[in-house]
Amino acid sequence: MTLSIDRAGCTSCGDCALAAPEVFDLDDDDAKVILLLAHPPESARVAVEQAIRDCPAGVLAMVET
Amino acid sequence: MSAVAGCPVAHGFDPLSDEYLAEPYSILNDLRESGPAHHVPSIDYWVITRYEDIAAILSDPATYSATVAQAPLSALTDEAQDILRRGLRNVPVLSNLDPPAHSRIRLHLAPLFLPRKVAKLQQRIEEFSMRLIDDFAQLGRVDIVPALTFPLPALTVFRLLGFPDADVEQLKQWCGDKLEINWGRPDADYQLRAATNMVKFWDYCERFVEQQAQAPGDNLTSQLLRQRESDDGALNDQEIASVIFALSFAGHETTTNLMGNALRNLLSRPGLWQRLHADPTLVDSAVEETLRFDSSVIAWRRVTTKAVTIGGVDIPANARLMLAFGAANHDPSVFPEPEVFDIQRENARVQLSFGKGTHFCLGQHLGRVEVRTVIGMLARRFPDLRLAEGQTVTYPRNISFRGPESLIVEWSPEGAAQWA
Numbered sequence: 183m184t185l186s187i188d189r190a191g192c193t194s195c196g197d198c199a200l201a202a203p204e205v206f207d208l209d210d211d212d213a214k215v216i217l218l219l220a221h222p223p224e225s226a227r228v229a230v231e232q233a234i235r236d237c238p239a240g241v242l243a244m245v246e247t
Numbered sequence: 248m249s250a251v252a253g254c255p256v257a258h259g260f261d262p263l264s265d266e267y268l269a270e271p272y273s274i275l276n277d278l279r280e281s282g283p284a285h286h287v288p289s290i291d292y293w294v295i296t297r298y299e300d301i302a303a304i305l306s307d308p309a310t311y312s313a314t315v316a317q318a319p320l321s322a323l324t325d326e327a328q329d330i331l332r333r334g335l336r337n338v339p340v341l342s343n344l345d346p347p348a349h350s351r352i353r354l355h356l357a358p359l360f361l362p363r364k365v366a367k368l369q370q371r372i373e374e375f376s377m378r379l380i381d382d383f384a385q386l387g388r389v390d391i392v393p394a395l396t397f398p399l400p401a402l403t404v405f406r407l408l409g410f411p412d413a414d415v416e417q418l419k420q421w422c423g424d425k426l427e428i429n430w431g432r433p434d435a436d437y438q439l440r441a442a443t444n445m446v447k448f449w450d451y452c453e454r455f456v457e458q459q460a461q462a463p464g465d466n467l468t469s470q471l472l473r474q475r476e477s478d479d480g481a482l483n484d485q486e487i488a489s490v491i492f493a494l495s496f497a498g499h500e501t502t503t504n505l506m507g508n509a510l511r512n513l514l515s516r517p518g519l520w521q522r523l524h525a526d527p528t529l530v531d532s533a534v535e536e537t538l539r540f541d542s543s544v545i546a547w548r549r550v551t552t553k554a555v556t557i558g559g560v561d562i563p564a565n566a567r568l569m570l571a572f573g574a575a576n577h578d579p580s581v582f583p584e585p586e587v588f589d590i591q592r593e594n595a596r597v598q599l600s601f602g603k604g605t606h607f608c609l610g611q612h613l614g615r616v617e618v619r620t621v622i623g624m625l626a627r628r629f630p631d632l633r634l635a636e637g638q639t640v641t642y643p644r645n646i647s648f649r650g651p652e653s654l655i656v657e658w659s660p661e662g663a664a665q666w667a
Contacts, residue, residue, distance in 0.1 A: 193607040194357040197596075213357030236596070238603050 184221055184246035185230065189214045197236040202229035206242070215241065255560050257285035257294060262546065262569070262646045263432050269642070271545060271649070272586075275574040283558025290320060290646070292548070292569040293562055298578035298599065300557050301570045304549055305603040308345050311549040313606055315567055316343040317493075318548075319429055320646060327428075327438035334446030336453070337489040340482075342497070346605055355474055355482055356490065356609060359467055365612040368403065372620050375402050377666060380624060388635065388657045396506035396654075400617055404498035404610075408491050409459060409466030414451075421448035422496045430645035452492040456484055467491075494610070502614045504543030504650020506621050509534060511651055512541055512588055513622070514634045519590065523626040530623045533590035534615060538576075539598035540588050545573040545649045547602060569646065572599050628666070629658040 185205070192214040198206035199215075205222045206215055222230055234242045257278060261267065267274050278285060279296035287294050295301055304311045317339075323331070340352045358364075376399055383389040401415050410418060424441035425448065427433045433441060456468060463469040468491055474481040482490065513519050513533060523529055549568045554561065562568075576598045577585040589595075601608035608614070625632060635655035642649055 193604060194361070195607055196362045196612065199362065208361050210358060210361070212354055213361055238597075238607065 183224070183227060183230070183244060185217060185219075186243050186245045187215050187217055188241040188243075189216075191239050191241040193239045195238060197238065198233040198242060201233035201236050202226060205230055206233055255282050255285045257287050260285070260287050260294065261289040262287070262294075263290070263644055268644060268649075271573055272577060275571055276577055278571070279574040279578060282560065284560040284562060287569065290569070292567045294546075294569045294571050294574075295557060296571050296574040296578075297558060298575040298581045301572065301575045301599055302603055304557075304568070304570060305599070305606070308349075308605050310552055310555060311568065312345050312552050313343055313349075313549060314339065314345060315548045315550040316606075317429055318343070321432040323428070323442070324435050324438055327435075327442040330439070330442040330446060331428075334442075335449050336485065337449055337492050338485055340486055340489045341493050341609065342606055349605065351480055352482065352486065352490070353605075353609070355471065355478075355480070359470060360609050360612060362612045365616055368407065368613065369616055369620065371406070372399070372403055372617055373624070375399055376621055376624050380628060384628065384663050385660045387660045388655065391510060391654050391656050392503070392507060392651065393653075395621065396503050396510070399621060400499035400502035400506075400614075403613070403617060404495065404502075407467050407498070407613075408495055409464050409468045410455065410495070418448070418451070418495060419499075421445065421451075422500060424448075425496055426500065426643065426645055426648060430647045432644070449488075449492055452488045452495070453484075455491065456488045460484070467494075498610050498613070500648055501543045502610075502617050504648055505534075505537060505614065505618050507650040507654055508541040508543055509537040509618060509622055510625075510654060510656070511634070511640065512537055513590075514632060514656065516588060520626065520632055521630065522590070523622070524630045527623055527627065529590055530619050530626065531615075532592070532595060534618050534622060535595040535598070536588060536590050536592050537618075538600040539582065539592070539595045540576070541649075542572055542576060542598070542600035543650050544600055544647055546571050546647050548647075573649075575599050628664050629662075630664070631662055632656055632658045 194208060194213040196208055199208055205219050205226055207218055209216045234244060278294060283297045283300050285294050295304065379395045379399060383394050401419050402412060405415055405418060421444050424444040427437060428441045428445060459468045460472055463472065468487065471482055471487045513523065523533060547570050549570060551562060551564055551566045553564045579585050601611045633656065635657050638655050640651045640654060643652060
C-alpha cells in the first residue's frame with residue numbers, strides 16, 4: 183500500500199489523524215496533513231480507507247493498493 | 248411556496264418570519280423538493296437547497312466568493328452606515344476573505360486550533376462547566392441558557408483570546424449587536440445603537456492588541472504577535488485586531504446555540520437522555536447528529552463572481568446566495584430518513600454545518616469539545632433532566648445563527664449525582 187497526499191488542498195480538519203493516527207498527522211507549523219507512513223502496513227488498511235473516505239477536501243489517495 | 252417551472256422564485260419565503268424561525272425544516276424541505284435554487288425577493292438572495300450543490304459551491308471559492316459572508320443582510324440607514332464607515336477599521340481576514348489573501352491569514356491561525364492544542368483546553372472547559380453547574384445543581388429548575396450554555400463558550404473563547412473574564416458580559420452584548428446588523432433586519436433605532444456598539448467592540452479589540460504588544464500574556468493574541476519575530480508574513484496589528492474581532496464573535500454564539508439545540512432535541516424525545524446517561528460513549532455521535540439535524544448555523548452566504556448554472560437553474564454574476572445548510576443536512580440523497588434524529592447515525596459527520604473547503608470552521612474541534620463536555624457532564628450528573636412543560640422556545644431573528652434563546656429544564660436535586 184502506497185499513499186499520497188495533496189498538502190496544498192488540506193483544510194486542517196484533522197479527520198484523517200482521528201481515523202488513522204499512526205499514518206496521518208497535522209503539522210505543528212502549518213497545520214496541514216503529513217504522512218507518518220507513506221507505506222503503511224496491511225494492518226492499517228481499514229483505518230486508512232476510513233481516513234480517505236472521511237477527508238472532506240479529498241486530498242488523500244492510495245496510489246498503490 | 249412552490250416554484251413555478253422556469254421561474255424559480257420563492258415569493259412566500261422569508262427567512263426572518265416568525266413561522267420560519269419557529270419551525271424552519273418543513274419549509275426548507277419543501278424548498279429543496281421543489282428545486283435546487285430559488286430567488287428569494289424578501290431578502291434579495293438566491294436560496295440553494297441541495298447537499299451536493301452546496302458542497303460544490305463551498306469547494307469553489309473562485310466562482311463563489313465569500314466576501315458577502317459578514318455583510319449587513321438588510322440595507323442600513325445612512326446614519327448607521329456612517330457610524331460603521333468612520334469607526335470600523337477592521338479588514339476582512341477569515342470568513343469573508345477569498346484566497347489567496349485568505350490562505351496567508353489562515354496558515355497563521357490553523358496551527359493554534361489543532362486538535363492537540365484544543366485538547367489542552369479540555370480541563371479548563373471542564374472546570375468552568377463544573378463551577379457553573381454546581382451553582383444551580385440544588386435548584387431543581389433553571390434556564391440553562393443564562394446559567395450554563397451562554398457563559399461557558401464565552402468564558403472559554405475569551406480566555407483563549409486573552410480577554411479578562413470581567414468583560415464577558417459586555418462583550419457578549421456587543422456580539423448580539425453585531426449579529427443583528429449583519430444577519431438580521433433591525434429597525435432604524437436599533438441600527439443606530441448596534442452600529443455604535445459594534446464600533447465600541449472594534450475599539451476594544453484594537454486596544455487589546457496594543458496592550459498585548461506592550462505586555463504579552465499567555466493567549467492567542469500574544470501568540471499571533473509573537474509570530475512576527477520569526478515570520479515576515481505574520482499578521483500586522485490591524486489584522487490581528489480583526490482576527491480577534493471575528494473570533495470573539497464566531498467562537499461562542501455558535502457553540503451556545505449548538506448546546507441548546509442538542510439539549511432540546513435530546514430532552515424532547517423519550518428515552519434518549521437515559522440512553523446517554525447509561526452510555527456516555529454515545530455523547531460524541533449525539534452531538535454530531537445535532538450538528539446535522541438542528542445546526543446552530545442554518546445558512547451561510549456566498550456571492551457569484553460570474554454567471555453560473557446550479558442544478559439547471561441559471562444564476563447571474565454578482566448574485567448573492569444563501570446556502571441553506573439546514574436543507575442540505577436533511578437531504579435524503581445523503582442522509583436516509585433525514586427527519587429521524589438518530590444519535591447513532593452512521594454518516595452524521597458529513598453534515599455541512601462547519602462548512603467545507605477553504606473556510607472549513609477553524610474552531611470546529613474547540614466547538615465539539617465544549618458541547619461534548621457540557622452534554623456529557625449534564626447527562627452524568629442529572630439522570631432525570633427534562634424540559635419544563637408549557638414553555639415556548641424562541642429563536643433569534645436572523646438568517647444564520649439558530650439556537651433557543653431560553654430553555655428551562657427541571658430535575659430532582661436529590662437524584663443529582665456528585666462529580667465523584
